[in-house]
Amino acid sequence: MKTSIVDRFPAVLLLAWRPHLTVALLAAAVAGASRAWGGAAAAAALAVAAPAVLHRRPAPTPPPADGDVVVLVLNVWHGRADPAALAALIGRERPDLVVLPEAGHAYCGRILERVAGYRGVASLQPGRRDGWGVTVLAGPRAAGVAMEPGHAMRLPHVRVSGGLLGHRALYAVHTTAPARLGVVHDWRRDLRVAAGWSAEGAIVAGDINATVDHRLLRAVGPSAGPLGAGTWPARLPRWAGIRIDHVLLPDGAVSTGASVHDVPGSDHRAVVARVRL
Numbered sequence: 001m002k003t004s005i006v007d008r009f010p011a012v013l014l015l016a017w018r019p020h021l022t023v024a025l026l027a028a029a030v031a032g033a034s035r036a037w038g039g040a041a042a043a044a045a046l047a048v049a050a051p052a053v054l055h056r057r058p059a060p061t062p063p064p065a066d067g068d069v070v071v072l073v074l075n076v077w078h079g080r081a082d083p084a085a086l087a088a089l090i091g092r093e094r095p096d097l098v099v100l101p102e103a104g105h106a107y108c109g110r111i112l113e114r115v116a117g118y119r120g121v122a123s124l125q126p127g128r129r130d131g132w133g134v135t136v137l138a139g140p141r142a143a144g145v146a147m148e149p150g151h152a153m154r155l156p157h158v159r160v161s162g163g164l165l166g167h168r169a170l171y172a173v174h175t176t177a178p179a180r181l182g183v184v185h186d187w188r189r190d191l192r193v194a195a196g197w198s199a200e201g202a203i204v205a206g207d208i209n210a211t212v213d214h215r216l217l218r219a220v221g222p223s224a225g226p227l228g229a230g231t232w233p234a235r236l237p238r239w240a241g242i243r244i245d246h247v248l249l250p251d252g253a254v255s256t257g258a259s260v261h262d263v264p265g266s267d268h269r270a271v272v273a274r275v276r277l
Contacts, residue, residue, distance in 0.1 A: 064256045064274050069164055070095040071224075071247050074263055074270035075174070075207040075232075079107040079130030081266035087114035089261055090137075093272050096164060097145075098137035101174035101207040104130040111137065121147035123156035123172075134158055134206060136172045152193050154186045157206075168253070168277055171197050173206040191216040194248070203275065204248040207268065211242050221248040224255035224273035231260060231269040238269070247273040 072095035074081060079102065090098060090111075100107065104124040112120055117140040124133035136158045138145050144163030149156055153173060160170040175190035176183050187209065194204045198221045210217035217223075223246040230241020238260060245268055249255060258273040 062254060062256050062276065065276065068256050068274040068276050069097070070272065070274050071097050071099065071170070071203070071205050072270060072272045073099045073101075073205050073207070073245050073247060075101040075245060075266060075268035076103045076107055076130070077266045077268065078102050079104070079110075081107075082264040083107070083110040083114055085264050086270075087111060089263060089270060089272075090115050090118070094139065095272060096139050096142045097160060097170060097172075097205075098139070099172040099205045100135040100137070101172075102131050102133075103135035104128055104133055105135075106130055108135045108137070121149065121158055123149040123158050132156075134172045134174050136160055138163075153190045154183075165203075166277060167201070168250070169197070169200075169202040171202055171204050171206075173204060173208070175207070175209045177209045188216060191220060195219045198248060198250045201250045201252065203250065203253065205246065205273075207244060208246045208248070209244050211244060217246075217248075221250050222255075223248055224258045224271075224275060226258045226260055226271075229260040229269075231271060233267050234262060234269050235267070241269075245269070245271050247271060247275065249275065253277050 070093065072090065072093060074086065076086070098118070103122065105122045105126050107130045108120040108122050112118060118137045120135055120137045122133060122135040133156045136147050138147060138160070142163055145160050145165060146162050148159045150159050154176045155174045158172040160172065171194070173194065175194070176186040178184045178187040191210060195216070197204055204220055208217060212218060212223060223243070229238045229243060230236065231243050231245040232241055254276050256274040256276050258271060261270040261272065263270050
């Protein structure tokens with residue numbers, strides 16, 4: 001696959017904030033309505049907004065059912081998310097699988113001692129600090145799943161298979177953040193790895209560090225997360241942030257509902273998605 005200009009730094013960052021750029025251009029167009037550049041700003045706003053609207057068309061959502069798999073995703077910000085608050089969220093939503101980017105063995109233990117019926121696996125080796133991997137918790141209904149750490153991405157992931165997932169797998173991931181020029185190649189590679197898993201019928205869940213405006217994320221699959229609700233940074237209102245935390249669905253799987261939740265201590269919001277396999 002050839003590299004598009006929109007996959008390069010800093011274009012990947014600008015695309016993440018496309019809706020915000022649209023608003024800024026519309027404001028400029030209104031402010032300059034009586035000037036020559038006002039029309040140019042309006043035209044630019046339309047050009048920026050059109051793809052954003054296209055990528056956010058809501059898909060039909062069937063009603064929830066007892067057999068749906070419930071997945072919770074929360075980047076715990078190097079283990080800083082309040083364990084009691086996360087445990088309370090787990091208690092309310094009863095997810096079958098909990099995906100925790102930036103959590104290692106230490107944070108996994110702090111959560112497991114607060115929730116009953118869950119077991120956990122971290123992608124990091126014991127003794128390594130929270131932050132550079134991902135942890136998965138499996139609930140009572142997911143007692144039959146196998147969870148195996150892997151290293152196909154820049155940061156280690158966890159592959160979940162069997163049990164209530166049937167013939168599918170779920171990959172719990174934390175992709176590279178394209179925050180500087182030197183790692184954009186790793187970001188692109190991580191998303192292409194995820195697209196390969198999705199093509200095999202797997203769900204990909206975690207901190208993906210991409211929005212629906214990024215072509216490489218759309219190649220992985222549609223997001224089960226709710227439209228219009230930013231998951232990062234948590235210090236901004238939901239309408240002002242961007243959604244980079246996802247449960248991405250392969251062909252044949254659909255979302256039957258999703259919601260976003262604040263968890264004190266984290267710079268991300270949690271996503272809870274119901275998935276029908």
